[in-house]
Every structure is written in structure tokens, then in C-alpha cells.
Amino acid sequence: MLKVYFVADTRAGRVIWLLEELGLEYEVVILPFTKEGLKSQDHRARHPLGRVPVLEDGDVSIYESGAIIDYVLEKHKNNGLKPQIESEHFPHYLQWFHYCEGMVMPPMNQIVVQTILLPPDRRDETVLKQAQNLLTKSLLPINQNLEDKEYLIGKFSGADVMLGHACFMANRLGCVGEELSAIKSYVERISTRPAFQKAIELK
Ligand SMILES: N[C@@H](CCC(=O)N[C@@H](CS)C(=O)NCC(=O)O)C(=O)O
Numbered sequence: 001m002l003k004v005y006f007v008a009d010t011r012a013g014r015v016i017w018l019l020e021e022l023g024l025e026y027e028v029v030i031l032p033f034t035k036e037g038l039k040s041q042d043h044r045a046r047h048p049l050g051r052v053p054v055l056e057d058g059d060v061s062i063y064e065s066g067a068i069i070d071y072v073l074e075k076h077k078n079n080g081l082k083p084q085i086e087s088e089h090f091p092h093y094l095q096w097f098h099y100c101e102g103m104v105m106p107p108m109n110q111i112v113v114q115t116i117l118l119p120p121d122r123r124d125e126t127v128l129k130q131a132q133n134l135l136t137k138s139l140l141p142i143n144q145n146l147e148d149k150e151y152l153i154g155k156f157s158g159a160d161v162m163l164g165h166a167c168f169m170a171n172r173l174g175c176v177g178e179e180l181s182a183i184k185s186y187v188e189r190i191s192t193r194p195a196f197q198k199a200i201e202l203k
Pocket residue numbers: 009010011012038050051052053063064065066101
């Protein structure tokens with residue numbers, strides 16, 4: 001059975017969300033977001049940096065949320081959540097799928113570091129402001145794309161599992177302002193999906 005190494009309120013939620021959308025059976029190992037939980041020898045054997053998510057599937061062990069999502073869609077079940085290569089939606093599916101970790105997550109990581117992870121005396125207001133500006137710039141094209149669509153490529157897809165989850169996190173961090181109203185509606189839409197709710201409620 002598929003086994004997901006998971007920490008609540010992290011990217012590991014993407015994997016649970018997808019598995020729930022597809023109705024696949026899986027087992028979850030919930031790790032605490034602590035040094036002992038993630039940087040143990042056992043977990044470093046699964047992920048050299050001691051991070052989540054990790055997916056185990058028999059003899060296969062794989063990390064990187066995007067790789068895991070793609071692996072599951074290719075290897076296990078698709079339900080139309082990944083367009084065929086011939087589809088007109090395929091290029092933009094790839095674009096939004098990779099835009100998540102490539103453009104949105106780097107400034108968001110920095111915001112989390114500067115507002116939550118670092119002790120107050122080590123936080124840097126300039127770094128925080130730069131990250132906030134960069135995140136807003138990165139969110140603008142997503143907002144524009146969603147002005148005439150319910151989901152990133154029109155219908156719900158694996159790209160939403162990646163980037164929709166990132167938009168949800170950005171909104172929760174207070175980084176989705178009124179000028180990004182299409183993203184706000186998108187986050188509300190995603191939040192009504194039962195599979196998403198399961199992933200977000202898992203603690
Ligand atoms: N690009 C990786 C990022 C993995 C990652 O940084 N995960 C975070 C949680 S969202 C983590 O495990 N952090 C623990 C740590 O930094 O010690 C992915 O998409 O899986």
C-alpha cells in the first residue's frame with residue numbers, strides 16, 4: 001500500500017489531497033515538525049534533508065511533492081487529472097504545475113522563515129519585505145489566469161493540487177490581498193472540495 005510521510009500544515013497535504021481525489025488507499029505516518037521527528041537517521045534515510053513529503057510504494061521511495069504527484073498520476077491513477085500530451089491544455093498544465101515550486105514557494109518559504117521559524121531577534125524586515133513583494137509579483141499571473149477560469153487549466157487537474165495548495169497557504173499567511181480577488185475565489189472553491197478538506201484537517 002502507498003505510504004505517505006506527513007507533517008500537518010505542510011506540502012505533504014498535496015499528496016493526501018491527490019490520493020483522496022483519486023480514491024486511492026494509503027497509509028499515513030504523521031511526523032512531528034521537530035528536529036527529532038524529521039532529522040532522525042530513519043527519516044534522513046528516506047529524505048536526505050529530513051523533509052516531507054515522502055512517498056513509499058513497495059520498493060520505491062520518492063521525495064519532492066511535484067515528483068510524487070506526477071508519479072501517482074502516471075503510475076497509479078489519473079482520472080483525467082493530467083492532460084494527455086496531445087491535449088491543448090498540456091503545456092499550461094506543465095507550466096502551472098512547475099510554477100508552484102519554481103516561483104511561488106521560494107518567496108513563501110522566506111516569509112515563513114522570517115515570520116514563524118526564526119526567533120524574533122534574528123528576523124530581518126528587509127528580507128521579509130523583499131519576499132512579500134516577490135510573492136505578490138509571482139501571484140499576479142495566476143490571478144490573471146484565473147479571472148476567466150474556475151481552475152488553472154479550466155477543469156480541475158494535478159496543477160491545482162500543486163499550485164492551488166500554494167495559493168491556499170499564501171492566503172493563510174495573509175499574502176493574498178484584495179488585488180488578487182480571483183485567487184481569493186479560487187482558494188474558496190478549492191476549500192469546498194471534500195478531498196482537500198481531508199488533507200487540511202489531517203493533524
Ligand atoms: N521542494 C520540496 C520541499 C520540501 C520541504 O521543504 N518540505 C518542508 C515542509 S513544507 C519540510 O519538510 N520542512 C522541514 C525542515 O525544513 O526541516 C517539495 O516540494 O517536496
